[in-house]
Every structure is written in C-alpha cells, then in structure tokens.
Amino acid sequence: MVDTPDWGHAVELDDIAGAVSIVGIGETAFTKASGRTATEIGAEAAERAIADAGLIPDQIDGLTYSGAFAGFGPADFHAHFGTNHELWSSPWGGGMAWAGTAPYLAAKAIAAGDATHVLNVFPVAWATQRAEMTGGPGEVHAQQSLKQNLEVPFGWFPQPIYFATIMQRYMHEYGTTREQFGAVAVTLRDHANRTPGAVFHDKAMSIDDYLAAPMLADPLCLFDSCPISDGGGAYVVTSTERARDLRADPVVVLGVGEGYSATGTHWSQQRAFTSTPQVFAAPHAWRMAGITPADVDVLTCYDPFTVVSLMQLEDMGFCEKGDAGALAQSGALRFDSQQIPYNTHGGLLSHAYVLGIAHVIECVQQLRGSAGAQVAGCEVAAYGGYTGHMASTLVLGRDR
Amino acid sequence: MAIERGEFPLPDVDDPLVGPFFAAAARGELAITRCAECDRLVWYPASCPVCGAEPIWVAVSGRATLFSWVTVRRPFLPAFADFVPFVTALVALEEDASVRLCTMVPEVDPSVLRADQAMRVVFRPLRFATVPDREVIVPMFVPVESSSNRPPH
Numbered sequence: 001m002v003d004t005p006d007w008g009h010a011v012e013l014d015d016i017a018g019a020v021s022i023v024g025i026g027e028t029a030f031t032k033a034s035g036r037t038a039t040e041i042g043a044e045a046a047e048r049a050i051a052d053a054g055l056i057p058d059q060i061d062g063l064t065y066s067g068a069f070a071g072f073g074p075a076d077f078h079a080h081f082g083t084n085h086e087l088w089s090s091p092w093g094g095g096m097a098w099a100g101t102a103p104y105l106a107a108k109a110i111a112a113g114d115a116t117h118v119l120n121v122f123p124v125a126w127a128t129q130r131a132e133m134t135g136g137p138g139e140v141h142a143q144q145s146l147k148q149n150l151e152v153p154f155g156w157f158p159q160p161i162y163f164a165t166i167m168q169r170y171m172h173e174y175g176t177t178r179e180q181f182g183a184v185a186v187t188l189r190d191h192a193n194r195t196p197g198a199v200f201h202d203k204a205m206s207i208d209d210y211l212a213a214p215m216l217a218d219p220l221c222l223f224d225s226c227p228i229s230d231g232g233g234a235y236v237v238t239s240t241e242r243a244r245d246l247r248a249d250p251v252v253v254l255g256v257g258e259g260y261s262a263t264g265t266h267w268s269q270q271r272a273f274t275s276t277p278q279v280f281a282a283p284h285a286w287r288m289a290g291i292t293p294a295d296v297d298v299l300t301c302y303d304p305f306t307v308v309s310l311m312q313l314e315d316m317g318f319c320e321k322g323d324a325g326a327l328a329q330s331g332a333l334r335f336d337s338q339q340i341p342y343n344t345h346g347g348l349l350s351h352a353y354v355l356g357i358a359h360v361i362e363c364v365q366q367l368r369g370s371a372g373a374q375v376a377g378c379e380v381a382a383y384g385g386y387t388g389h390m391a392s393t394l395v396l397g398r399d400r
Numbered sequence: 401m402a403i404e405r406g407e408f409p410l411p412d413v414d415d416p417l418v419g420p421f422f423a424a425a426a427r428g429e430l431a432i433t434r435c436a437e438c439d440r441l442v443w444y445p446a447s448c449p450v451c452g453a454e455p456i457w458v459a460v461s462g463r464a465t466l467f468s469w470v471t472v473r474r475p476f477l478p479a480f481a482d483f484v485p486f487v488t489a490l491v492a493l494e495e496d497a498s499v500r501l502c503t504m505v506p507e508v509d510p511s512v513l514r515a516d517q518a519m520r521v522v523f524r525p526l527r528f529a530t531v532p533d534r535e536v537i538v539p540m541f542v543p544v545e546s547s548s549n550r551p552p553h
C-alpha cells in the first residue's frame with residue numbers, strides 16, 4: 001500500500017472495468033439566461049441522448065439525477081415522455097463530481113438486474129435563476145449555519161472568495177504566476193473558439209486580455225472565474241455487451257474513483273489547503289482501468305476557477321505538485337500538444353458552467369472523433385469531477 | 401429558500417453552537433472550542449473527531465500567522481457594498497496552526513501583507529448598512545508590527 005495522506009479517503013469501489021459503456025449523449029444549447037426552467041432543459045437533454053443512442057423513452061428503465069439540485073427526476077421523466085413504466089433511479093447522479101460516478105451506479109444497477117438502459121441527466125438554469133434572484137451557486141453555502149456565522153460575516157463568501165484564498169496560498173507555496181493562471185484561461189478560450197456550442201465560441205482572448213481583466217478578489221480576476229450559464233446534458237449507459245448492438249460505437253467505462261476530504265465542505269479547515277480529493281479518487285480509477293496518467297489522451301476537469309485546474313492536474317498525477325502552472329504555460333494543455341490535451345471544449349471557464357456534465361460528453365465526443373478541437377487518435381479520455389469536499393475520476397476508452 | 405434572519409450577514413449571537421465565540425469577543429477574548437477529554441482544539445465547534453467528547457470553550461492567545469487572504473473588489477453580497485475593497489483572511493492560530501479562523505484584516509494596506517507573517521487579534525464592531533442599528537463585536541487580525549489598535553472611523 002502506498003503512503004496515503006490522512007486528510008481524506010477514497011471510497012472502495014468494486015471493479016467495474018469494461019462492464020458498461022456510454023451509448024448516447026445529448027446536449028442542449030449553452031447560453032446566458034434563457035428564461036427556461038431546469039426541468040425543460042433536462043427534458044431536452046434527455047430526449048437528445050435517448051435519440052442518439054437509437055432508443056425510445058420506454059426503453060430507459062434507469063435514471064440517475066441530482067437530488068441536490070431540483071432538475072429532472074423520475075416524475076419529470078414520466079411527465080415529459082408520457083410514460084409510466086418502472087424506473088430504477090438514484091438521486092446521486094447528475095453533474096459535478098457525480099457526473100463521474102453515475103456510470104458506476106448504473107453499472108451496479110445493471111449488474112443487479114434493476115435496469116438495462118440508464119440515463120444520467122443534469123440541467124442547470126442558474127443564469128435565469130440569478131436574473132430572477134431565486135438561486136445560484138452560493139445559496140447552498142449561505143444556508144449552512146457555521147458558514148453563516150463564522151465565515152460570511154467576515155466576507156469569506158461565496159466561491160470566488162474561497163478559491164481566491166486557495167489561489168493566494170497556492171501562489172505562495174509554489175511560486176505560480178498570473179501569467180501561468182492566464183495560460184489556462186487562454187488555452188481553454190481557444191478550445192471554446194473551436195467548439196461550436198460553447199458560450200464563448202465567438203469571443204477570442206489573449207494573455208493581455210487576461211492580465212488586463214478586472215480583479216474580483218485579488219489575486220483572482222474575472223477570467224480566472226467561470227460564468228453562470230443555462231444548459232444541460234445527458235448520457236445513456238448500458239452493458240458493454242448490449243452496447244455493441246446499438247447504433248454508436250460504445251465508449252467503455254474503464255475505471256471510476258471517488259474520494260473525500262475529511263473536513264467536508266468547510267474548506268477553510270482542509271489540511272491540504274491547496275489540494276483536492278483527487279489525491280484519493282484518481283489513483284483508484286487508474287488502478288481499475290489498468291493505466292497511468294501517461295496513457296490518457298484527453299483530460300477534462302471540473303474547472304470553476306483556474307487554480308482548480310492546476311490542483312487537479314497535479315493531484316491526478318499528470319505532474320508533480322506545484323508544477324501545473326509551468327505545464328500550462330508550456331502549451332502542454334492545448335488540444336494539439338500531443339501531451340495533456342485539457343478541457344478541449346473550453347471547460348467551465350469558456351464552454352459553459354453546466355457543472356461537469358458537458359465535460360463527460362466532451363470525453364465521449366473525443367473518443368468518437370467528433371469533437372470541435374479534436375485530438376488525433378484519441379483512445380483514452382478521463383474526467384476529473386470536483387465538488388469541493390468530493391472528487392471523482394472517470395476513465396473512458398474506445399471499444400477494442 | 402432565502403435566508404430569513406433579518407440581521408444576516410451579521411452573525412447570530414444567540415446561535416447555541418457559536419454564540420460563545422461572539423460573547424467572548426464582546427469581553428475582549430478570543431475563544432475556541434477544545435475537546436474536554438483530550439484537550440485538542442476542535443474547530444469548527446463539534447464533538448471531538450478523535451475521542452468523540454463534547455467541546456468546551458477556552459480562551460487562546462490571539463496570536464496567529466496569516467495563512468491566506470484576498471482583497472475583495474466586488475461585493476458578492478449587498479451588505480458588503482460599502483466595505484470594498486476590504487481584506488478577508490484565514491489566520492492559523494499559534495496554539496495549533498491547523499486551526500484556521502476566518503477573519504478580516506482591517507486598517508491595513510493589503511500590499512504589505514505576506515503569507516505566514518505574525519498577526520494578533522483586535523476586536524472591532526461589525527456593522528452593515530443593510531442591518532441598521534445593530535453591531536456585533538468580532539475578532540479581526542492585524543500584523544503584529546502594526547501599531548494601529550484604533551477602532552475604525
């Protein structure tokens with residue numbers, strides 16, 4: 001057993017390598033405030049994913065969704081499709097870190113005979129909701145009484161402040177420069193410029209633009225931070241055996257990892273302040289897949305802020321701790337680098353803030369050879385999901 | 401599910417879990433929770449993660465180091481609109497550096513701040529224009545070399 005840090009832990013997942021595959025993907029438009037509800041967005045993503053798989057709604061007998069964010073649950077599925085068949089479901093799917101672990105839940109349900117075709121869906125309408133002052137990413141945190149009393153009164157709220165504080169400490173520990181953070185933002189914007197559906201598809205960004213951007217909370221500037229968006233995505237999981245009979249080439253789930261920080265959502269107290277629970281999640285996923293990070297052709301990571309990209313690249317084993325800034329500046333994250341093509345759709349920063357579901361879909365697009373910023377000869381893709389106290393790693397590959 | 405407490409974002413000094421923190425600050429003391437059995441500091445207030453015993457409140461020195469900080473330029477809550485720019489920070493306590501307090505660094509030019517520099521507690525009234533006629537005394541931290549211990553304007 002390797003020496004594992006003691007500030008968190010990995011979940012001991014069963015080996016599901018190769019058991020299931022992603023056979024359908026669906027995305028909605030990614031926009032600023034659309035005026036649509038999350039449920040409407042979720043229904044559209046679901047429709048498209050089911051059609052992409054060559055299935056009909058009656059054949060979907062499993063649903064993973066986000067119980068934490070109201071969106072598209074089993075009742076919404078039946079109401080939208082006019083169905084009433086039995087539907088196995090779990091509220092521990094959807095987006096964020098759960099976009100990476102939902103295929104594991106599907107694999108277990110399929111192995112148990114509870115379902116055959118499982119849809120994972122995640123919509124978000126925060127851009128619309130924020131305009132209507134009815135919600136947003138900060139609200140979940142503002143509700144917690146310890147944060148309300150010991151953090152918010154001192155101005156330590158919401159996410160941009162948390163991650164500006166992490167960024168400041170990270171810069172102190174590793175000497176990372178603004179130009180290096182800027183290299184992440186500029187690379188992802190270039191990828192978004194090559195991806196037709198990206199919110200920032202038509203807006204170029206140079207390093208000078210980054211350096212001139214207004215500061216939100218020094219050292220964090222506007223372009224270190226992702227926008228708020230409306231949009232959603234969905235994918236369909238089935239057994240790899242069944243997948244081979246369906247329309248698209250299967251994208252096989254090779255490995256899954258899940259890790260947690262011991263201090264939960266109280267990030268101010270996380271012992272390894274400039275690390276993520278990918279330290280625990282990623283090694284588990286690589287082991288299950290029987291690969292190392294060097295085998296990964298495309299990496300997508302949940303990237304609400306530039307520093308979260310750098311931390312995950314390190315914590316997943318793509319470079320030594322503290323070296324990711326230099327890596328980004330070297331151009332290694334570009335889609336055509338033949339090194340570590342990273343967030344090739346533009347990520348949360350420049351594609352859309354749809355909380356990771358589009359990252360998994362981008363992995364599938366890359367493996368199908370249909371991405372905007374397509375990586376030549378992509379055989380293995382990985383998603384790093386991050387939800388503060390939780391991280392997940394999902395390894396996907398082409399069917400052999 | 402909006403927050404209904406009218407005094408938000410002032411802390412709730414009547415909250416059973418954290419009320420003693422603010423009661424101590426009103427007396428000019430920095431108080432932290434400590435495990436009643438094994439004496440380790442436990443922060444945030446909770447039963448001890450090691451032995452499970454309940455915590456008690458104890459006074460600490462108020463000496464700390466600056467773990468990290470940011471200069472907030474954009475108010476993310478309306479209450480902070482007339483604070484910006486201001487410095488929000490995490491300080492690591494001298495008694496146990498794994499305990500970090502969220503705090504503000506008042507009356508200091510942010511450009512002089514350095515990671516891990518020595519800080520000391522000061523007690524300041526926290527007031528928000530959005531919560532008229534109410535204030536709560538809270539611990540804030542200033543660099544040790546700073547001579548300023550005056551209340552803000």
Ligand SMILES: [Zn+2]
Pocket residue numbers: 435436437438439440448449450451452453
């Ligand atoms: Zn104890």
